[in-house]
Amino acid sequence: MTAPVATGAAGFLARYEGLKDHLPGARKPWLNALRADAAVHFAARGFPTRRIEQWKYTDLAPVAQASFAEPLTMVEGAIALPVANAAHRAVFVDGRFRSDLSTLDGLAYRVGSLAQDLNAAEPFLGALAKPGSEPLVALNTMLFEDGILIDLPEGVDGGLLELVSIAVDPGRPFAFHPRHLVRLGAGARLTVIETATGRGQCLHNPVFEIEVAEGATFTHGRMLQEEATVFHLSTIYATIAAGGTYDNFTVAAGPRLTRNEIHAALTGPKAACHMNGAQMAADGQHVDTTTALDHAAPDCASRQTYKTVLAGRSRGVFQGKIFVHQVAQKTDGYQMNQALLLSEDAEIDSKPQLEIYADDVKCSHGATVGALDADSLFYLRSRGIPESQAKAMLVEAFLHEAVETVTDETLRAALTRALDNWWSRQGKAA
Amino acid sequence: MPAVNETIETVQSVAESGYKWGFETDIEMEFAPKGLNEDIVRFISAKKNEPEWLLEWRLRAFAAWKTMEEPRWAAVKYPPIDYQDSYYYAAPKEKVGPKSLDEVDPELLKTYAKLGIPLREQEILAGVEGAGSVPAEGRMPVAVDAVFDSVSVATSYKERLGKEGIIFCSISEAVQTHPELVRKYLGTVVPQGDNFFAALNSAVFTDGSFVYIPKGVRCPMELSTYFRINAKSTGQFERTLIVADEGSYVSYLEGCTAPMRDENQLHAAVVELVAMDDATIKYSTVQNWYPGDAEGKGGIYNFVTKRGACRGARSKISWTQVETGSAITWKYPSCILQGEDSVGEFYSVAITNNYQQADTGTKMFHIGPRTRSTIVSKGISAGHGQNTYRGLVRIGAKATGARNFTQCDSLLIGDLCGAHTVPYIENRCVTAKVEHEATTSRIAEDQLFYCRQRGLTQEEAVGLIVNGFCREVLKELPMEFAVEAQKLLQISLEGSVG
Numbered sequence: 001m002t003a004p005v006a007t008g009a010a011g012f013l014a015r016y017e018g019l020k021d022h023l024p025g026a027r028k029p030w031l032n033a034l035r036a037d038a039a040v041h042f043a044a045r046g047f048p049t050r051r052i053e054q055w056k057y058t059d060l061a062p063v064a065q066a067s068f069a070e071p072l073t074m075v076e077g078a079i080a081l082p083v084a085n086a087a088h089r090a091v092f093v094d095g096r097f098r099s100d101l102s103t104l105d106g107l108a109y110r111v112g113s114l115a116q117d118l119n120a121a122e123p124f125l126g127a128l129a130k131p132g133s134e135p136l137v138a139l140n141t142m143l144f145e146d147g148i149l150i151d152l153p154e155g156v157d158g159g160l161l162e163l164v165s166i167a168v169d170p171g172r173p174f175a176f177h178p179r180h181l182v183r184l185g186a187g188a189r190l191t192v193i194e195t196a197t198g199r200g201q202c203l204h205n206p207v208f209e210i211e212v213a214e215g216a217t218f219t220h221g222r223m224l225q226e227e228a229t230v231f232h233l234s235t236i237y238a239t240i241a242a243g244g245t246y247d248n249f250t251v252a253a254g255p256r257l258t259r260n261e262i263h264a265a266l267t268g269p270k271a272a273c274h275m276n277g278a279q280m281a282a283d284g285q286h287v288d289t290t291t292a293l294d295h296a297a298p299d300c301a302s303r304q305t306y307k308t309v310l311a312g313r314s315r316g317v318f319q320g321k322i323f324v325h326q327v328a329q330k331t332d333g334y335q336m337n338q339a340l341l342l343s344e345d346a347e348i349d350s351k352p353q354l355e356i357y358a359d360d361v362k363c364s365h366g367a368t369v370g371a372l373d374a375d376s377l378f379y380l381r382s383r384g385i386p387e388s389q390a391k392a393m394l395v396e397a398f399l400h401e402a403v404e405t406v407t408d409e410t411l412r413a414a415l416t417r418a419l420d421n422w423w424s425r426q427g428k429a430a
Numbered sequence: 431m432p433a434v435n436e437t438i439e440t441v442q443s444v445a446e447s448g449y450k451w452g453f454e455t456d457i458e459m460e461f462a463p464k465g466l467n468e469d470i471v472r473f474i475s476a477k478k479n480e481p482e483w484l485l486e487w488r489l490r491a492f493a494a495w496k497t498m499e500e501p502r503w504a505a506v507k508y509p510p511i512d513y514q515d516s517y518y519y520a521a522p523k524e525k526v527g528p529k530s531l532d533e534v535d536p537e538l539l540k541t542y543a544k545l546g547i548p549l550r551e552q553e554i555l556a557g558v559e560g561a562g563s564v565p566a567e568g569r570m571p572v573a574v575d576a577v578f579d580s581v582s583v584a585t586s587y588k589e590r591l592g593k594e595g596i597i598f599c600s601i602s603e604a605v606q607t608h609p610e611l612v613r614k615y616l617g618t619v620v621p622q623g624d625n626f627f628a629a630l631n632s633a634v635f636t637d638g639s640f641v642y643i644p645k646g647v648r649c650p651m652e653l654s655t656y657f658r659i660n661a662k663s664t665g666q667f668e669r670t671l672i673v674a675d676e677g678s679y680v681s682y683l684e685g686c687t688a689p690m691r692d693e694n695q696l697h698a699a700v701v702e703l704v705a706m707d708d709a710t711i712k713y714s715t716v717q718n719w720y721p722g723d724a725e726g727k728g729g730i731y732n733f734v735t736k737r738g739a740c741r742g743a744r745s746k747i748s749w750t751q752v753e754t755g756s757a758i759t760w761k762y763p764s765c766i767l768q769g770e771d772s773v774g775e776f777y778s779v780a781i782t783n784n785y786q787q788a789d790t791g792t793k794m795f796h797i798g799p800r801t802r803s804t805i806v807s808k809g810i811s812a813g814h815g816q817n818t819y820r821g822l823v824r825i826g827a828k829a830t831g832a833r834n835f836t837q838c839d840s841l842l843i844g845d846l847c848g849a850h851t852v853p854y855i856e857n858r859c860v861t862a863k864v865e866h867e868a869t870t871s872r873i874a875e876d877q878l879f880y881c882r883q884r885g886l887t888q889e890e891a892v893g894l895i896v897n898g899f900c901r902e903v904l905k906e907l908p909m910e911f912a913v914e915a916q917k918l919l920q921i922s923l924e925g926s927v928g
Contacts, residue, residue: 053503057856326845326846329845339857341857341860342860343860344827344859344860346858346860347856347857347858348855348856348857348858349854349855349856349857350854350855350856350857350866351852351853351854351855352851352853352866352868353850353851353852353853354840354849354850354851354868354870355848355850356840356842356848356849356850356870357847357848358842358845359842359843359844359845359847359872360845360872361842361870361871361872362870362871363869363870363871364867364868364869364870365851365866365867365868366865366866366867366868367853367855367864367865367866367867368863368864368865368866369855369857369862369863369864369865370862370863370864371860371861371863
């Protein structure tokens, strides 16, 4: 190859061609076929452009035009780990599992590196996040090297588990595409607290496939806190069977560009899904939350509350769709997204969407956009609170409201800390 | 109570026929050859004796149209349209002179009688001098411009309006009598190349209404246009232009019908509104084009571009629409809020029954400071109907203190229909405030039970509840229209319950 390093989609395709015999599972025909299929899809579609409806407000050109190398084979030296929230945690560095940094002993279920347990993953990998679904899923499928594999047997309470992703700056742009599989058997329970940190010019492109069986409950808290040089594009596919629950709460605050895309399907009666979150952006940052909730069975409930706070020259996007199939009678769907603008240079784009084919349903969505309420500010100031402090109180209150729905106390504390961290940094900057 | 009785009577009267405007009028028509090419555009222009600039304007639109693709993003499904298999010009053969009723084909007048258009103004047109200045029965008169297939056949009350300096005539007439005004405003709100259907309309529009309200004039009566597609295999492409100069006010009503046919007919209209400083335009539509039969055969494709520009400070444009007809509706009456403190409003009721599909909504562009907009949309789906609200609220960086409130409610009747909401909110102004809410539900059993218990039939109960659901929109309509709209709601839902 004498040509200069190819950028964007071509660069990743070239990487795949070069690496395909060395990627994990290269000797497994089923995985080779899956990756090859993904490569075909990715070659055909490339990175999504703003002409694609779901990408109308988020421009991936900075990603598509950049050239990313692969991560270093092994990161040397000490790695600073974030403060632990739980006794058990799985740590990934540049997308690769690090058993030396992880503490997973004594757990009553299968949890560990996907790359080291591909046989167990075979029936599920690519079942929910199909290579042809989204270009970013195709890219991930084509190039993933590792990820977490969690398999909870029927009735097991998995307690609390932490998932940590750290990106280490090798001094040049690089990309990694972890693939995470989470399966909960009937009646199982698990709470995962996920933290993504990292620095340097990097693209973190994780894909989750989450299967919640009958009556199981999966609580998934995410804190996307990489530095403002990182592109974080994550895609989640979740399916929830009868009586099961998937709770997702995401705090996105940090990366240069964050896309938090969640597809959840309620496939059995009385299944529930709660998707909540807070996304914040400051100068030069872009945050995007895109959700798609598929009500495919009767008597299901879904709740979504998203908060966006924008400072400096930043942009926030919320796109949320609730799709109700004809069979999904007695659906109860609710969605609220609220945005707070703190700067004259901020822009918010919001697209809540309902598509309903069943008649006995109760679905609603609401959206509000605005600055801090002048009356509330006045109220506080008239009681002797200085303006900056009054503003801080109102912003905090706005953000904390989103966390109120989280019942797990450890998770709520971690999320609240993440929100406060961001806000205190803003306060210092202002 | 009379309104209720009337409603019930109307429902009974349409029990068999379903669509009472489904008659066809047998009059001699003049057609241009089928198909669409530059020659047809030239033919239409020549037929209307248009000045050179307008022909050039049309040809530019046609050139643009040829390069464009039919939009496919709307949530509507229909087989490909063969644009070469339609007549682009059809006119009643009789030489019609709007000044004399004698010259109007009696068959045509019968048509309007059947439509129930308040063509009492026929008297005036027939030459009963002075009748125009005294409104009959003490009611506010309504001035009517009637458009039959492609051309305007009669405009009433012209003289009375003329005294106020108001111009109300067909657009073809305006091209002849007020070319400077038409040229100044035509295409300034909806440019020729705006979208596929607007470009098509710009190339082949055959008639429509033109209204100019001079400075400081409050139009003394409602202005109204009735559109009717009559001839087979014709498309209707009317173009309406309303200009309200500084400090003026006008309320404009639009109604539409078409005969029952198995084939689909295309209606691609363009409406442009311009409001200057302190001017107000109120535009109300009751759209009752033939919706097709219960199996979804036939019906009108209603692909319409409507847009108003609030150019002046404190100007206001208010759209109210009741969409009950058409097989497919693709329509987004919009407001460009340029002037400071200008106001845009959109009130809509859209009903889809049987196999009807509607994708309708609005766009509010907030450009000037302190601009305000209100959107109230009520969608009702029954049978296999699919109803989509699609709207955009965009607040520019300079629209300080802008305000929007949007409410979209959907009602589902039956489990085979669909209701969808696709709002876009784009805000780049920190001091703007935008609120949006949407709900979807069906008629509650307890509401129905309450009505049934008091002796109403199932159908009457549904009618009552639906009218209540739409009340916020219906109250925006002028009186006569509100009554008609209530009846239409009832008729449109025929056969969807029980």
